[in-house]
Amino acid sequence: MKKLALLIVILSGGLLLYATKDFPxxxxxxxxxxxxxxxxxxxxxxxxxxxxxxxxxxxxxxxGYDTMFETTVIFCAGIACFMLLRKFExxxxxxxxxxxxxxxxxxxxxxxxxxxxxxxxxxxxxIWTPYDLIINTVSRFLVPFIQLFALxxxxxxxxxxxxxxxxxxxxxxxxxxxxxxxxxxxxxxxFGEKIDGIMSAxxxxxxxxxxxxxxxxxxxxxxxxxxxxxxPVSKIMARSHGILGVEIGVGxxxxxxxxCIYNNVASEGKHDEGL
Amino acid sequence: MIWQLDLAxxxxxxxxxxxAITVKDLLxxxxxxxxxxxxxxxxxxxxxxxxxxxxxxxxxxxxxTIFFVAAVFRTTRRTKD
Numbered sequence: 001m002k003k004l005a006l007l008i009v010i011l012s013g014g015l016l017l018y019a020t021k022d023f024p025x026x027x028x029x030x031x032x033x034x035x036x037x038x039x040x041x042x043x044x045x046x047x048x049x050x051x052x053x054x055x056x057x058x059x060x061x062x063x064g065y066d067t068m069f070e071t072t073v074i075f076c077a078g079i080a081c082f083m084l085l086r087k088f089e090x091x092x093x094x095x096x097x098x099x100x101x102x103x104x105x106x107x108x109x110x111x112x113x114x115x116x117x118x119x120x121x122x123x124x125x126x127i128w129t130p131y132d133l134i135i136n137t138v139s140r141f142l143v144p145f146i147q148l149f150a151l152x153x154x155x156x157x158x159x160x161x162x163x164x165x166x167x168x169x170x171x172x173x174x175x176x177x178x179x180x181x182x183x184x185x186x187x188x189x190x191f192g193e194k195i196d197g198i199m200s201a202x203x204x205x206x207x208x209x210x211x212x213x214x215x216x217x218x219x220x221x222x223x224x225x226x227x228x229x230x231x232p233v234s235k236i237m238a239r240s241h242g243i244l245g246v247e248i249g250v251g252x253x254x255x256x257x258x259x260c261i262y263n264n265v266a267s268e269g270k271h272d273e274g275l
Numbered sequence: 276m277i278w279q280l281d282l283a284x285x286x287x288x289x290x291x292x293x294x295a296i297t298v299k300d301l302l303x304x305x306x307x308x309x310x311x312x313x314x315x316x317x318x319x320x321x322x323x324x325x326x327x328x329x330x331x332x333x334x335x336x337x338x339x340t341i342f343f344v345a346a347v348f349r350t351t352r353r354t355k356d
Contacts, residue, residue, distance in 0.1 A: 026276075026322070055326040153329075161325040169333040176341055258338055266345035275348050 050240040051158045059163065060243040064222040068207050071164075071250050075204050078257035082197075085269035092272070097121040098131070125183055125273035139181035146174040154251045158240065164250025168203075171251065172258030184267055184274035193263070193271065196256050203253025207246045214242075222246075276321055284321070288314045301352050305343035312336040 024031030041054055041062065051057040059067050095108045099121055106121075108114070114121045124131070154167030179187035211222040219226035224242025228235045266274035291314060295307040312335030319328035 053326075161329045163326070166329045166333045169338050173333070173337055173341075176338070180341075261342060262338075262345060265342055266348065268349050275345050 048236065048239070049243065050236045051243060053158055053160065055161070056157050056163055056243060056247075060246050061222075061224065061239060064211070064246070067246070067250065068211065068222070071204055071207055071253050074257050075200055075253055078200050078260045081261045081264050085264040086271075087269040089270060092126070094126065096124050096126055098124050123185065127273070135181050139177050143174050143177060146177065147171060150174065150251075150255075154247055155244070157247055158243065164247035165254055167247075168251035168254025169258060171255040172262075175255075175259050176262050179262065179266070180275055184263065184271065187259075188263065188271060191259060193260075196260050196263075199252050200256035200260060201253075203249045203251070203256065206249030206252065210242060210245045210249070281318070281321055284314055284317050288318065299354055301347045301350075301354060302344065305340055305347060308343060309336050309340035312339070 024033075028034065041058055045054050045057045045062075046052060049057040049061050051061075093109065093111045095113050097106050097108065097114055098104070099106065101120065105124065114123075116123070150167045150170035152167075153162035153170060154164055157163035157167070175187055175191050178190060210224070210227075213230075214223045214226050215221050217226045217229050222242075224239040225235045226238070227242050228238035231238050231241060233241065263271055263274070288311060291307050291311040295304050295311060298304055298307065312331055316328045316331040316336060319325075319331055
């Protein structure tokens with residue numbers, strides 16, 4: 001059976017390699033794809049949308065439906081992860097604490113616990129207890145810069161590579177850094193589950209809401225040009241601002257979904273202790 | 276496009292891909308997938324597809340590696356086959 005599978009894999013791989021021979025060479029200006037569609041976008045996108053980065057204008061304007069449903073797919077992935085993994089169980093009875101001034105670990109049994117407002121003791125995980133001052137301090141200093149870079153990536157997607165997806169992933173990663181360097185409870189205390197769920201839905205809502213506003217103003221769904229009737233700008237700049245609006249929506253949704261998936265996977269859905 | 280650089284990165288991509296499916300340690304597989312994604316990111320940027328390279332670097336090499344490591348942390352490090 002294994003040999004048969006190997007044979008099939010080699011055969012189909014050989015067929016794929018054979019088919020690549022008929023591909024046009026890389027960057028060939030006479031290939032069918034570069035003859036009809038691409039020149040139209042390369043010539044017209046700047047004067048039609050006012051966005052110098054052609055990739056952004058195609059993703060968010062000319063192919064706006066695709067990006068909207070990609071965002072919806074990511075939202076559905078977050079919801080599916082939540083539904084499959086999340087467990088609303090009582091916390092475990094055995095709790096471990098670290099006495100901060102001396103570093104001694106104590107083990108409290110039988111459902112009793114030290115009040116969380118205590119300055120002397122902090123709760124630690126039962127199975128994964130690394131504690132390193134250098135990592136904690138460096139990540140605490142690094143997180144604001146990561147988030148600032150993520151906002152730059154979202155806002156500057158018109159002029160340079162980047163946009164909602166990449167910026168949203170970097171924003172989510174900055175919260176995951178907190179969860180890895182400290183522990184999962186610290187990250188959830190900063191960015192709670194309720195606000196996470198609301199934001200993942202809010203991102204999709206912003207995207208489709210901007211499309212719906214265009215319909216209300218009497219144009220097609222996601223035709224940002226018509227936003228010029230409520231924004232004090234020209235039609236071309238209105239398309240540019242519409243692209244910025246949907247990129248912000250994508251960024252919010254992607255960030256919240258990344259954090260949701262990480263929290264549920266790393267803690268088996270219990271949200272008490274994780275990686 | 277420098278073809279020597281291109282060839283070296285392509286070879287590394289294939290080496291990473293084969294290593295990722297042959298090693299027994301799943302944590303090593305997660306890291307190899309990260310390396311694979313990073314090499315793909317370099318290939319995209321060689322081909323001047325900088326937006327795709329950016330996505331590959333942030334999603335493929337960054338966040339998905341963390342998801343794999345988190346899943347390995349909660350399951351097991353050894354594969355059955």
